[in-house]
Amino acid sequence: MHILIVDDEPLARSRLRRLLADCDAGHHISEAQHAADALAQLTAPGARAVDVLLLDVRMPGMDGMALAHELQRLPEPPAIVFVTAHADHALDAFELDAADYLTKPVRLERLQQALAKAQRARTGGAARTAGGPAPEGEALLIHERGRTERVPLAEVLLLRAELKYVTVRTVSRSYVIDDALADLETRHGEHFLRVHRNTLVARRALRALVREAASDGDAEGWAVRLHGLAQPVAVSRRQVAAVREALAG
Secondary structure, eight states, rough: EEEEEESSSSHHHHHHHHHHHHTTTTOEEEEESSSSHHHHHHHHHHHHOEEEEEEEOOHHHHHHHHHHHHHHHHSOEEEEEEEEEEEHHHEEEEEEETTTEEESSSSSSHHHHHHHHHHHHHHHHHHHHTTTTOOOOOOOEEEEEEEEEEEEEGEEEEEETTTTEEEEEEEEEEEEEEEHHHHHHHTTTTTEEETTTEEEEEEEGGGEEEEOOTTSSSSSSEEETTTTTTSSSEOOOOGGGHHHHHHHH
């Protein structure tokens, strides 16, 4: 990928260059000292297309947010990964459809994850341009330990209400958010099916409805098996018919 680093601090650009070299992926790296410099490079006649911007937020003159707005005017804008010392712009960044939001100092693992998300975003944009099917672009915003991460709904297997929080389960890990389960069901009901009063599961992950012994061992209940999740998920009796209908469809 062609990656453009946009940061007014030379040391910050240098550190990102070193991290990108450690990614060992053969990326082509360019630099811009500020937003106006980046915009000039991106719009120059005959310029090499940029796939990903690693973009600082606070810079002299035009800041990173303003540059991101300007880039939306381009026919094929690059994917944007914000890289900043300030966590308070994360929501604004994701409203601009940023692929990711990293806070300094950046770790190699997080940078690699961000580049993978940016690559998927670029691939999705190319598919829409070519008239192909639009990929699922919806995501949940996870606020965790001073950073905000965008988790695509396509990666979520299960949403479970526990006390005043909701656990978000993917194949690789779990997150905690403070949204209400009912609100999540209203917003994303086409992707998730309620199987219990406290649980929604991804419709695409449904594999089988099975009989399961109850936790007290005295009776049998129902559970659903999900692709990517080893443990079956309990299904309340009142939701059995809905699960069967979803599996049949």
